[in-house]
Amino acid sequence: MDLKEKLVSSFMAFENNVDLDHPIHDIRSEAIKNFETKGFPSRKEEAWKYTSLNSLQKIDFSIFPKEENALEYNHVKKYFLHEIDTYKIVFVDGIYSSFLSETTHDGVDICLMSSALTKPMYKPVIDVYFNKVASKEESLTTLNTAFSREGAYIYIPKNKAPKKPVEILHFATGNEASLMLQPRNLIIVEENAELQVIERHQSLTKNEVLTNSVTEIFAAKDAIVDYYKVQNDTNDASLIDNTYIAQKDKSVVKVHTFSFGGKLTRNNLNFYQDGEYIDSTLKGVTILGEKQHVDHHTLVHHQQPNCESHQDYKGIYGERSTGVFNGKIIVDKIAQKTNAFQQNNNVLISDKATINTKPQLEIFADDVRCSHGCTIGQLDEDAMFYLQSRGIPRKEATGLLMYAFANNVLESVRLPELKKRINKLIATKLGVRLGFDL
Amino acid sequence: MLKIKDLHASVEGKEILTGVNLEVKPGEVHAIMGPNGSGKSTLASVIAGNEDFEITKGTILFEGEDLDEVSPEERAHKGIFLSFQYPVEIPGVSVTNFMKTAINESRKARGQEDMPANQMLKLIREKSELLDIDRKFLSRSLNEGFSGGEKKRNEIFQMAMLEPKMAILDETDSGLDIDALRIVANGVNKLKSKDNAVILITHYQRLLEYIIPDFVHVIHDGKIVKSGTKELALELEEKGYDWLKKEPVA
Numbered sequence: 001m002d003l004k005e006k007l008v009s010s011f012m013a014f015e016n017n018v019d020l021d022h023p024i025h026d027i028r029s030e031a032i033k034n035f036e037t038k039g040f041p042s043r044k045e046e047a048w049k050y051t052s053l054n055s056l057q058k059i060d061f062s063i064f065p066k067e068e069n070a071l072e073y074n075h076v077k078k079y080f081l082h083e084i085d086t087y088k089i090v091f092v093d094g095i096y097s098s099f100l101s102e103t104t105h106d107g108v109d110i111c112l113m114s115s116a117l118t119k120p121m122y123k124p125v126i127d128v129y130f131n132k133v134a135s136k137e138e139s140l141t142t143l144n145t146a147f148s149r150e151g152a153y154i155y156i157p158k159n160k161a162p163k164k165p166v167e168i169l170h171f172a173t174g175n176e177a178s179l180m181l182q183p184r185n186l187i188i189v190e191e192n193a194e195l196q197v198i199e200r201h202q203s204l205t206k207n208e209v210l211t212n213s214v215t216e217i218f219a220a221k222d223a224i225v226d227y228y229k230v231q232n233d234t235n236d237a238s239l240i241d242n243t244y245i246a247q248k249d250k251s252v253v254k255v256h257t258f259s260f261g262g263k264l265t266r267n268n269l270n271f272y273q274d275g276e277y278i279d280s281t282l283k284g285v286t287i288l289g290e291k292q293h294v295d296h297h298t299l300v301h302h303q304q305p306n307c308e309s310h311q312d313y314k315g316i317y318g319e320r321s322t323g324v325f326n327g328k329i330i331v332d333k334i335a336q337k338t339n340a341f342q343q344n345n346n347v348l349i350s351d352k353a354t355i356n357t358k359p360q361l362e363i364f365a366d367d368v369r370c371s372h373g374c375t376i377g378q379l380d381e382d383a384m385f386y387l388q389s390r391g392i393p394r395k396e397a398t399g400l401l402m403y404a405f406a407n408n409v410l411e412s413v414r415l416p417e418l419k420k421r422i423n424k425l426i427a428t429k430l431g432v433r434l435g436f437d438l
Numbered sequence: 439m440l441k442i443k444d445l446h447a448s449v450e451g452k453e454i455l456t457g458v459n460l461e462v463k464p465g466e467v468h469a470i471m472g473p474n475g476s477g478k479s480t481l482a483s484v485i486a487g488n489e490d491f492e493i494t495k496g497t498i499l500f501e502g503e504d505l506d507e508v509s510p511e512e513r514a515h516k517g518i519f520l521s522f523q524y525p526v527e528i529p530g531v532s533v534t535n536f537m538k539t540a541i542n543e544s545r546k547a548r549g550q551e552d553m554p555a556n557q558m559l560k561l562i563r564e565k566s567e568l569l570d571i572d573r574k575f576l577s578r579s580l581n582e583g584f585s586g587g588e589k590k591r592n593e594i595f596q597m598a599m600l601e602p603k604m605a606i607l608d609e610t611d612s613g614l615d616i617d618a619l620r621i622v623a624n625g626v627n628k629l630k631s632k633d634n635a636v637i638l639i640t641h642y643q644r645l646l647e648y649i650i651p652d653f654v655h656v657i658h659d660g661k662i663v664k665s666g667t668k669e670l671a672l673e674l675e676e677k678g679y680d681w682l683k684k685e686p687v688a
Binding site for chain 2: 380381382383385386387388389390391392393394396397400401403404405406407408
């Protein structure tokens, strides 16, 4: 039985465990039908030309973990941003770990999707927001919708800001030979409210893990959201991340994606600007080696006038790693005075590494400023000689230049501890000793 | 200290240096002048070890050691410093972090420990004051968005930090207004000692009013065609370079 069949037939069993009268039962049923019709995307589709899911589909993934697995905090502490206090929503093999988590209902809701989907008090919010910005067509998103049950639920009411950032962590213990996870997150940041989130998926063994995650984020008028994705998983862990963001007037949403590892990572990051004077920022640093593969597919849909979007993705590819950047910008006819910027710069440090980069602009308005640029290159030899002539050996100079290249993207990271952490990860990843403290 | 014998160098098959001979002793200041395209900057780059140029003949000896096969960073560790005509912009690395890296890499090469942080800060403060450099400037990305004058001043700041035995200043005076020129020249003069040497590469005599050379050499078509004392610079200023082309090589 292939993975698709297994998933479709598991759906009945899954439904037996959840409330059939719940309104999202219909949403799930519609979703599985869509997935059953479309199946996994293949490389024949333009959007999946450079990323193949074939070999993953041959793995016999467990769809539901058999038992709850406990983890000691000390064992996984390094994956938390432990230098500062944070709210934590932690899952172990897809199951909520109250032991490792720190949730709150104190003026804001930072808790669980399973509660939000089942408790009557959340129903009004679920009715308005659940599955409203996530695609009802894209097969992997609908696969997640069909099995949506657990994940993070965050609701920040008007004029509120949680006291500390929120970490969403998913651990895979390896107790299953191979495990498929489908977390579903819903994040609502109301008018003039603020939120910072750090999301991370971490496998703890060499066993295969496939995560198909969907996150919906709603940023109301004047809301500010900073979302950081830290992707530094093992070479046996794959992630398909589907993030959908709906923004209202004057909201500011920034998503930073740090891709430093994993076997196969696909980031589908979609911004929908439904208001004026919106600011959307999409930044990424990708540093890969071995046979790692990362595919960044971004979409910014400018649907109203006077908005801005800023995209800056930097990639460093070594060994046999492969990267994809596909950045789509749509500017509707009504969306005059749009400012849309997109930049994708890549450095290949191995003859066998590959990057495919493609800007895709669909502009229907006439009074807009759109710019895009892609570069693929080696390191600048003039800069190299300059550093060497100051006594910095070639290996260290290479590291310093790559560090500088990637580091530029971090300027917009507003959490100093995270910035420092990422700085260090970049330096470690590049295998260089920097002659200064970070 | 430096002995260059019959140096020939070419880039992409084109011979730029056609037999340079030069000897520089500790404590000396040499000026190398010449028209555009004469090979001045090439000579500077070759001494610093730029691998864009191929040495086809001749030798460069530094403190008796042949520099052939010696990498640019090793030359820096031995005490050779090049102030670039066009310093490279490196966004993402601050001036301070760059200097820390450079100093500690040189120390490492000499088998020394990293310089303690407080000592480093003191050194940075001291040397930046010498060159009238604003503290804010040091946290900016290296050369990024610097004016021509700021870049050159930053080069001399690096020289002050690294304390080379032999500094080659490639057109350090170009792009400087008179005040900046004075600050830079003053910095160079303060760093001069009986143990180190300076090679000034310049198109104009102006800089030599502030940093007085012991010897002046004129380079033309890739070789030194005339050598003299500082009076030669004045003669060049007056007559230009054309008369050299007509005069047979001495």
